[in-house]
Amino acid sequence: MTNPSVLSSAFRVFEFSFGQMLWSRRSVFLGLLVGAPMAIAFAVRMVAVTRGLPVINGAGLSGATLFGILIWLLFVRFIVPVLGVFYGTSLIADEVDDKTITYLFTRPVPRSAVLLGKYFSYLACVVLLVLPSVVVVYFLIVPIGSSIGESFPSLVADLGMLAVGLAAYGALFAFVGAQLKRPLIAGLVFAFGWESTVLLIPGYLKRLSVAYYLQALVPHVMPADSSAISALLQVFQELPTVATSLICLTAITVGALWLAGRAVETREYVLEQ
Amino acid sequence: MTAKTRYFVIASLLVMFVGLGTGLVAYYVGFPATAFFNHSGPDELKYLPRNASLVGSVEVREIMASDLRQRLRQAMGPEQDTGRRQFQELTGINFETDIERVVGGFDAGGPAGNNGLVIARGVFDNVKIEALMREHGAQVQDYKGKRLVIADHFGDIDKFADPNVNPEPRPTDSSFALAFMEPGLVGFGSTALVQHAIDLHTSGGESAATNEELVAHVRALEGGNAWVVGRMDVLRSKTKLPEVVANQLPPVTWFGFRGRVDGGLQALVTAEAKDDDSANMLRDVVRGFLALAKLQTSSKPEFQRFVQSLQLGGTGKTVSLSLDVPAQVFDALGAALPKSPAFPNQPPQ
Numbered sequence: 001m002t003n004p005s006v007l008s009s010a011f012r013v014f015e016f017s018f019g020q021m022l023w024s025r026r027s028v029f030l031g032l033l034v035g036a037p038m039a040i041a042f043a044v045r046m047v048a049v050t051r052g053l054p055v056i057n058g059a060g061l062s063g064a065t066l067f068g069i070l071i072w073l074l075f076v077r078f079i080v081p082v083l084g085v086f087y088g089t090s091l092i093a094d095e096v097d098d099k100t101i102t103y104l105f106t107r108p109v110p111r112s113a114v115l116l117g118k119y120f121s122y123l124a125c126v127v128l129l130v131l132p133s134v135v136v137v138y139f140l141i142v143p144i145g146s147s148i149g150e151s152f153p154s155l156v157a158d159l160g161m162l163a164v165g166l167a168a169y170g171a172l173f174a175f176v177g178a179q180l181k182r183p184l185i186a187g188l189v190f191a192f193g194w195e196s197t198v199l200l201i202p203g204y205l206k207r208l209s210v211a212y213y214l215q216a217l218v219p220h221v222m223p224a225d226s227s228a229i230s231a232l233l234q235v236f237q238e239l240p241t242v243a244t245s246l247i248c249l250t251a252i253t254v255g256a257l258w259l260a261g262r263a264v265e266t267r268e269y270v271l272e273q
Numbered sequence: 274m275t276a277k278t279r280y281f282v283i284a285s286l287l288v289m290f291v292g293l294g295t296g297l298v299a300y301y302v303g304f305p306a307t308a309f310f311n312h313s314g315p316d317e318l319k320y321l322p323r324n325a326s327l328v329g330s331v332e333v334r335e336i337m338a339s340d341l342r343q344r345l346r347q348a349m350g351p352e353q354d355t356g357r358r359q360f361q362e363l364t365g366i367n368f369e370t371d372i373e374r375v376v377g378g379f380d381a382g383g384p385a386g387n388n389g390l391v392i393a394r395g396v397f398d399n400v401k402i403e404a405l406m407r408e409h410g411a412q413v414q415d416y417k418g419k420r421l422v423i424a425d426h427f428g429d430i431d432k433f434a435d436p437n438v439n440p441e442p443r444p445t446d447s448s449f450a451l452a453f454m455e456p457g458l459v460g461f462g463s464t465a466l467v468q469h470a471i472d473l474h475t476s477g478g479e480s481a482a483t484n485e486e487l488v489a490h491v492r493a494l495e496g497g498n499a500w501v502v503g504r505m506d507v508l509r510s511k512t513k514l515p516e517v518v519a520n521q522l523p524p525v526t527w528f529g530f531r532g533r534v535d536g537g538l539q540a541l542v543t544a545e546a547k548d549d550d551s552a553n554m555l556r557d558v559v560r561g562f563l564a565l566a567k568l569q570t571s572s573k574p575e576f577q578r579f580v581q582s583l584q585l586g587g588t589g590k591t592v593s594l595s596l597d598v599p600a601q602v603f604d605a606l607g608a609a610l611p612k613s614p615a616f617p618n619q620p621p622q
Binding site: 139 | 293
């Protein structure tokens with residue numbers, strides 16, 4: 001009997017873990033997370049119908065601008081890292097906590113295929129929830145003072161960027177989850193401590209973050225103002241090209257997955273009695 | 274995969290495909306601006322020509338009743354009522370109470386000096402207005418069942434008063450007309466545009482309300498009680514500006530203004546540049562002027578708050594400048610201005 005390949009084994013793992021992941025208790029949290037922007041968009045739409053949109057930083061808000069702000073602040077800076085941390089770190093850690101990892105590792109499949117299959121489940125799960133949520137937000141917000149046709153290319157770019165971001169964060173935190181004993185804390189510190197800080201520091205340190213490459217793919221520009229902080233940030237603002245960002249994000253995803261696979265293959269998981 | 278999971282995947286993909294399909298159709302074919310959003314400016318837009326290069330609206334009653342207006346009225350004293358009374362005597366319209374809203378359009382492609390149209394909604398005494406205009410030499414015609422009061426000149430009462438004094442020929446393309454379109458709705462402006470408004474009123478057709486680009490700009494300025502939207506490039510091409518001046522103007526395609534008058538004044542001026550670089554240049558210029566203004570007013574606290582409320586903003590091709598002046602600033606400005614000698618006994622406001 002020949003051993004099944006990593007990919008076919010990963011597909012088997014994907015098949016059973018996708019439904020398991022989708023209907024887990026964690027999905028309630030995921031539902032709330034992607035439901036919040038839709039609720040906000042609906043509220044904004046109601047306000048716009050009755051009172052018009054407000055002026056922020058001197059810029060008259062249009063639907064397209066507001067959509068860009070929501071994508072940047074809610075999705076790119078919050079939802080995508082949060083999903084990456086909570087799901088990515090739990091791919092292996094949950095099996096360890098539940099003491100069920102032994103059953104997976106005793107199957108005649110490579111250990112890395114278990115991680116890969118679970119990673120693909122995570123990706124399918126979050127992509128199928130987050131991207132439709134973005135589409136709904138888009139159709140609620142953008143028609144307010146903007147043209148759907150004109151801003152459609154930015155929607156496509158946003159969807160692509162979010163999918164790439166979910167893949168990169170998921171892979172990175174899958175590695176953290178496979179390598180560390182307390183991955184959630186390390187993941188949260190990285191996502192909301194390290195990433196937010198290094199983006200503000202001039203120099204090359206920001207290149208050691210995912211957000212740096214991801215923000216180059218965001219087609220929206222935040223409304224500018226004439227404050228000193230804004231001027232300072234513009235001076236230090238340095239963005240990689242789209243091609244560089246895509247290459248780096250792909251490298252992060254593939255590299256993190258490879259390292260996570262290696263960690264799962266070589267690490268001895270000791271189950272607490 | 275369980276049936277529940279399968280249904281979830283199908284529903285999720287359906288939302289994606291329907292959304293992206295709709296967006297794709299909109300991208301290639303274009304949707305009417307009102308397909309998803311019906312709040313697209315005042316109804317009177319449908320009487321303005323589609324190719325109007327300047328469109329504006331003023332919520333007259335709202336502004337007249339505002340606190341700021343009442344303060345100004347008290348500050349300026351009874352002399353400002355003279356003009357309003359003269360207007361009322363001439364037209365039978367009390368500007369303070371009778372007019373609810375005025376929407377105007379300007380077609381730069383029309384004959385010079387006679388290409389504007391104003392649509393006013395309010396309470397009008399049709400008989401009195403018509404009689405007053407006839408007294409001043411206007412003639413009444415019937416156009417598609419509507420009474421059209423046509424005058425050859427507007428603004429010079431003497432010319433109206435005695436046609437024999439001014440026996441010069443009256444070209445029809447410079448005549449002004451007033452039409453009672455429906456109860457409470459009056460159209461006034463160039464005869465050709467008023468007739469066009471009646472055409473649109475009776476049989477519909479292409480109007481400013483069906484101009485997608487214009488409507489999108491109007492919607493972007495919602496929230497005020499006065500706004501103006503215009504095509505700078507069209508106005509510039511039709512207006513014979515001196516070359517020196519024309520070369521100095523930034524490459525702006527659309528411009529807009531929104532004002533809200535209540536206790537104070539909030540205003541927003543927007544300009545859509547030709548491209549991002551032009552917008553950045555324009556921002557730099559405005560930023561420079563703002564810095565200069567702040568420098569100039571550093572020793573004048575009564576103006577400082579006014580200048581500090583100016584905020585530069587905008588994204589991409591759009592440049593905006595907003596202003597938020599609370600009522601207290603007007604009080605301070607009023608106190609700083611020299612008192613009028615005409616009303617020495619007036620109490621300070």
